[in-house]
Amino acid sequence: MKRLEGKVAIVTGSTSGMGRATAVLFAREGAKVVVTGRNEERAKAVVDQIKEEGNEAIYVIVDTSKVEDVKRLVDVTLDTYGTVDILFNNAGALSMSPLQDVSLDEWNNIFNVNVTSALYLTQLVAPIMKEKGKGVIINTSSVAGFGAHHGFAAYVSSKHAMNGLTKSMAWELGPEIRVNGIAPGLIHTAMVDSIGGPSAVQKMIDECPLKRVGKPEDIASVALFLASDESSFIDGQIIKVDGGFEI
Numbered sequence: 001m002k003r004l005e006g007k008v009a010i011v012t013g014s015t016s017g018m019g020r021a022t023a024v025l026f027a028r029e030g031a032k033v034v035v036t037g038r039n040e041e042r043a044k045a046v047v048d049q050i051k052e053e054g055n056e057a058i059y060v061i062v063d064t065s066k067v068e069d070v071k072r073l074v075d076v077t078l079d080t081y082g083t084v085d086i087l088f089n090n091a092g093a094l095s096m097s098p099l100q101d102v103s104l105d106e107w108n109n110i111f112n113v114n115v116t117s118a119l120y121l122t123q124l125v126a127p128i129m130k131e132k133g134k135g136v137i138i139n140t141s142s143v144a145g146f147g148a149h150h151g152f153a154a155y156v157s158s159k160h161a162m163n164g165l166t167k168s169m170a171w172e173l174g175p176e177i178r179v180n181g182i183a184p185g186l187i188h189t190a191m192v193d194s195i196g197g198p199s200a201v202q203k204m205i206d207e208c209p210l211k212r213v214g215k216p217e218d219i220a221s222v223a224l225f226l227a228s229d230e231s232s233f234i235d236g237q238i239i240k241v242d243g244g245f246e247i
């Protein structure tokens with residue numbers, strides 16, 4: 001028996017990186033997956049890969065910072081698959097402005113993409129999960145949700161907020177819905193390439209006991225564990241998957 005057999009999973013930010021790896025893994029484990037992001041070419045490539053492997057997925061083009069897009073995502077999911085069992089709030093954007101240079105627009109955009117979209121989407125799917133008596137929500141935080149680093153004020157603040165939102169969701173959505181977070185360390189994705197790739201942050205690699213950059217699959221396997229019944233007594237936790245960076 002596959003671990004997510006018959007489940008319907010929305011994975012935001014699954015056109016790339018760890019969301020993509022998770023969408024592919026969830027589908028291999030029997031879930032019908034809704035792939036989302038803004039880039040249609042990449043979204044289609046993920047769905048094509050899932051279908052070539054004999055599994056089931058659709059894509060919905062969504063800007064998670066827009067409430068109307070998020071609502072359409074849920075509508076299309078319900079029209080296509082009739083329900084939602086798993087929500088992975090994973091879409092995220094990076095901001096690298098020093099504190100004094102962060103504009104209100106930048107601040108609002110980072111919070112909309114990284115935190116507020118998770119709130120909207122959860123408000124839409126939680127009643128469906130509650131009525132079914134079961135559901136799982138996973139939020140992507142970061143090691144930046146625990147510490148601060150020079151030049152990342154908006155990003156760091158948004159990920160600290162994501163931790164608070166995750167714990168609040170767990171309190172208010174139980175007992176039917178379990179909510180947990182994943183706090184990745186350095187994972188080799190397009191986001192890390194946008195700042196020069198792993199070699200640009202070699203110090204972070206050197207400072208972690210496992211001495212390597214993570215792979216998107218390192219996150220996908222933890223997301224699968226949290227989405228499955230194997231983690232049925234874990235709730236309200238933010239699990240660091242960082243090679244020991246934040247010990």
Ligand SMILES: NC(=O)c1ccc[n+]([C@@H]2O[C@H](COP(=O)([O-])OP(=O)(O)OC[C@H]3O[C@@H](n4cnc5c(N)ncnc54)[C@H](OP(=O)(O)O)[C@@H]3O)[C@@H](O)[C@H]2O)c1
Binds near residue numbers: 090
């Ligand atoms: N990589 C790391 O080292 C690291 C560490 C800690 C936490 N994280 C977090 O991990 C999550 C995934 O990031 P990643 O590393 O896998 O990066 P990535 O490969 O750049 O993926 C980011 C995903 O988010 C989507 N996205 C970004 N802005 C969006 C928007 N406005 N609307 C809809 N989708 C949007 C992108 O889709 P489109 O481009 O198609 O819109 C893409 O699918 C993020 O929350 C990030 O903050 C990453």
